[in-house]
Amino acid sequence: MMNAYAAFAASGFAPTKLHREWAQTTPQLVLCRRVIDETHDVKTFVLTPASDRMFCFSAGQYVVVHLRIEGAAVTRSYSVSSPPTRPLDLQITVKRTPGGLVSNWLHDNLKPGDGIEIEGPLGSFNLDDLPHAKSLFLSGGSGITPVMSMLRAFTDRAANQDIHFIHSARTPDDIIFRLELDALATRFPNVHVTCICSHGDPAWTGPTGRINSEMLLTLVPDLHSRTIFACGPESYIKAARSCLDAIGLAPSQYHEESFGGGNISRSLSDSKVSSSVRFARSGLAYHCAPGETLLEAARQCGVYVPTACQQGVCGTCRIAKLSGEVVMDDLGGLTLEDKSAGYILACCSRPQGDILLDL
Structure with missing residues (x-):
């Protein structure tokens, strides 16, 4: 059987999503082919793919990595961080964070030949779903990864769009992809890169x-x-948003993705109201303890809900609420359109009475 590499080489053109679709609703096995040291604490x-498929995603999207560490899922x-124009591999760029369970495990353990499971692609922060004529990419720290995917997609296609790329880092040694950014700015006169330390x-x-x-x-x-695409830690996103608000940028021109919620206190519900959740598609029901989240309730019932940050930031655990009321302590993981359509985040939503979910 012709494998994915041979099929792509023989095709003579970039395959469409239909030709290379790989995404499924369950985790898929992938193999680590190479590990690249980007900075002193970023790889x-x-x-x-472990199967004969090519990766299909939109520049800016993310995947959920599933691991088992010390017996726990x-x-x-x-x-x-790689562009969809290179469908034979997929790259994630990970910063080691002090005390970070997954980032430290990946840095210390994942090596060429190892297999892990990923789920996705996910995320509405992407070039395909958001209109753009001229772009400004703003990134802070490891928030450079999705906008780097976007920049690589533009330059791979030799797109003549005028692009400004402004990246903020702590020190010059912390600038991720520094040499590549310099090379792209030199090679493409329509690409303007500025790094701020x-x-x-x-x-x-x-x-x-x-x-x-x-x-x-x-x-x-x-x-x-x-059109501005901004990504970075919550503190960076707040600063960028404040700057653009002061300038008077129209909200429709600004799109953001935030990494992590940090140690932000939440107004957790300690309501004494008796609450229960019913899962419409699976036919299961569960009586919730005070303050219990819908994600915890789903796990108790054995109902699968994809999740990642568990802080109300990433939006991975978005689910449709068919009826009932919840208290949701999210940190921007849902758009206004999501909320208007009845979506909630399972990780940070606590039922107030009887809830019916589309699961």
Whole structure:
């Protein structure tokens, strides 16, 4: 049988989604083919399908990594850093975080030849679903990964779109993909890259400090005519949003993806109201303890709900609520359209009475 590599080479063109569709609603086995050291604490893991399929996703989307660490099943969301124009492999770029269970396990254990399971692709933060004529990419730290996928997709297609890319890092040594960014800016005159370091060094000649409205307008004078794609830690996203609000950018021109919720306190519900959840499709029901989330209830019943951050940030556990009321302590994992359509996040929603879910 012709494998995926041979099929792609023989086709002579980039396959359509129909030709290379691989996504399923359950985790799929992939193999680690290569590990790339990007910085002192960031690695890229190059993954290839275990089956004869090609990866199909939109630039900006993420996958959920399923692992078993010390006997416990754990999941985490990671944006795809490679572009969909290279469907023979999929890359996730992972920063080692102090105390991070999954990031440290990946850095210390995943090596070429090993297999892991991933689920996806997922996410509405992507080039296919969001209109764009001229783009401005804003990223902070490891938030560079989805917008790097977007930039690579544009340059792979030799798109003539005017692109500004502004990345913020702690120090010059922390700039992920630094050499590639420099090379792309040199090779493509329509690509303008600026890296900003909050802490420079004697050899650093670029901007230092943190992004602000004046800096953005100086670097990108035609900012009002651009679609902005921003990604980074919650603190970075809040700063970027504040800058763009002050500039007067139309909300329709701004799209964001936030990584992690940090140690943010929540107003957890301790209601004494008797609550229960019914799962419409599976026909199961569960009586909830006070403060119990819908995700916890689903797990108690054996109902599968995909999940990753479990902090109300990533949106992976989005489910449709058919009836009932919940208290939801989300951190931006749902769009206004999602909420209007009746979607909630299982990880941070607590029932207030009887709930019916489309599961």
